[in-house]
Amino acid sequence: MCAHDPYPRSYGTVRVRENAEIAPSVYRLVTAKESLTGPIADPVPGQFFMLRARPSGVLLGRPISVYTSQSDSLTFLILKKGAGTAELCALRAGDSLDLVGPIGNRFLSPAELAREGLPPFGPDTPAEGTDHALRVALVGGGIGIAPVAGFALTLPEKSFDFFASFRSTPYGLDGLAERARQLHVTTEDGSAGVKGMASAVFQPSAYDLVYACGPTAMLVWLRSACLNGPTAWISLEQRMACGAGACLGCTIRTTAGNRRCCVDGPVFLASEVLF
Ligand SMILES: Cc1cc2nc3c(=O)[nH]c(=O)nc-3n(C[C@H](O)[C@H](O)[C@H](O)COP(=O)(O)OP(=O)(O)OC[C@H]3O[C@@H](n4cnc5c(N)ncnc54)[C@H](O)[C@@H]3O)c2cc1C
Ligand code: FES
CATH class of the missing domain: 3.40.50.80 (Nucleotide-binding domain of ferredoxin-NADP reductase (FNR) module)
Incomplete structure (x- = not known):
């Protein structure tokens, strides 16, 4: 929807307020904004964060969309898939996680x-x-x-x-x-x-x-x-590594040339995406 990532992105940690399994292997992870460290900007719908549990056995954060952003909380829905999301789903109230973001463009009304x-x-x-x-x-x-x-x-x-x-x-x-x-x-x-x-x-x-x-x-x-x-x-939910536009691991083909899903997307005009 826009050629460059126009949104500020930064790094911080945040505390879990609650984490509940709301369907088999799907968790609603609510974080408390007042516990945020770092100058994290408020996300807009369609943006995502790279999330990593603290401590973690995985090297890189995992891209997870913002579900809702309220004045006092950020909420994510997480499907337990591999090691990174399993760690996030196992977090309990009071635990911490690292987040980088918000990243990417967004849905425009x-x-x-x-x-x-x-x-x-x-x-x-x-x-x-x-x-x-x-x-x-x-x-x-x-x-x-x-x-x-x-x-x-x-x-x-x-x-x-x-x-x-x-x-x-x-x-x-x-x-x-x-x-x-x-x-x-x-x-x-x-x-x-x-x-x-x-x-x-x-x-x-x-x-x-x-x-x-x-x-x-x-x-x-x-x-x-x-x-x-x-x-x-x-x-698009493309496989990602850096989430910062640097590794090109999330490149997709479009009618306008190659695009990085993380910072040029994740929202694209469907008719321009070459699957
Ligand atoms: C923009 C975006 C938003 C997303 N939003 C959500 C969300 O709100 N909730 C949610 O549960 N999942 C979301 N995903 C998918 C989620 O990022 C992957 O399921 C997760 O990265 C898998 O990591 P893992 O360690 O559990 O699994 P593994 O399969 O062990 O992951 C191994 C590696 O592959 C990458 N990877 C694997 N599958 C995906 C995938 N589908 N997308 C991106 N990277 C992948 C991982 O980041 C990791 O680097 C989103 C993906 C993208 C790109
Ligand atoms: S994940 Fe590295 S450029 Fe997009």
């Missing part, structure tokens, strides 16, 4: 896209009223729900539909039923909502603008489904 003249708008679009003039859909798949749900909570009430897809038990949907015009949930095992994947309920042609984050297979499908329809902005 419809009004902000209009103001910036970014797709689906042209350079001369008036921003006023944009939030309600468009048919907007947000799509979150699996742990990719975190940045999209956090973003949804900052949009005007009833200005969007939300689609959430999971393998099994849903999570990360707090506040969305009240805020979204419609909330659609799918699970692959049929344990909640409609049985199936996002494609079972999400019709791209019914929308003008889509925001999404989720597994690569979902984003590949969404990109092609939106090519002749709505504008889609997607957040």
Whole structure:
């Protein structure tokens, strides 16, 4: 969404306020902002931090999206996957973790896209009223729900539909039923909502603008489904090492050339991403 990382990023440590398993292998980690050391800027929806438990057996922090940022807390949703996330999921109240960030660009609201003249708008679009003039859909798949749900909570009430897809038990949907015009949930095992994947309920042609984050297979499908329809902005979860734009380990191919997912993204125009 922007060529360079325009946001200040710094290093600090923070204390865990609570860490609870909210679905099998998925934890909601709440940190207490008052315990932050270092000049960490407030994140905006779509940005992430490199997180590392203290002490840790892994060398590098792991990229984790901000779920919500309140005046007194920063909250993350973490799926236990390998060593780095297992350490984060094992943290208890009072433990500490290192964080570097906030990193990356962000999701821009419809009004902000209009103001910036970014797709689906042209350079001369008036921003006023944009939030309600468009048919907007947000799509979150699996742990990719975190940045999209956090973003949804900052949009005007009833200005969007939300689609959430999971393998099994849903999570990360707090506040969305009240805020979204419609909330659609799918699970692959049929344990909640409609049985199936996002494609079972999400019709791209019914929308003008889509925001999404989720597994690569979902984003590949969404990109092609939106090519002749709505504008889609997607957040990519590329493998990362430095998270600082230096190692090029997170490089992706786009129609505008190679881009570093960490500092040029993680949010990109779907039609520009070459999967
Ligand atoms: C911008 C961004 C935001 C993310 N937000 C979240 C989130 O909110 N919650 C969450 O649970 N997960 C999120 N992820 C995925 C998360 O970073 C990986 O699951 C995690 O790095 C895996 O580390 P590990 O040590 O547990 O697993 P391992 O597989 O042991 O990791 C080994 C190495 O590969 C990297 N790696 C492995 N899988 C991924 C992946 N999918 N994405 C990036 N790097 C990977 C690790 O950083 C590490 O360097 C996000 C990834 C990105 C890029
Ligand atoms: S992770 Fe090193 S450049 Fe992006």
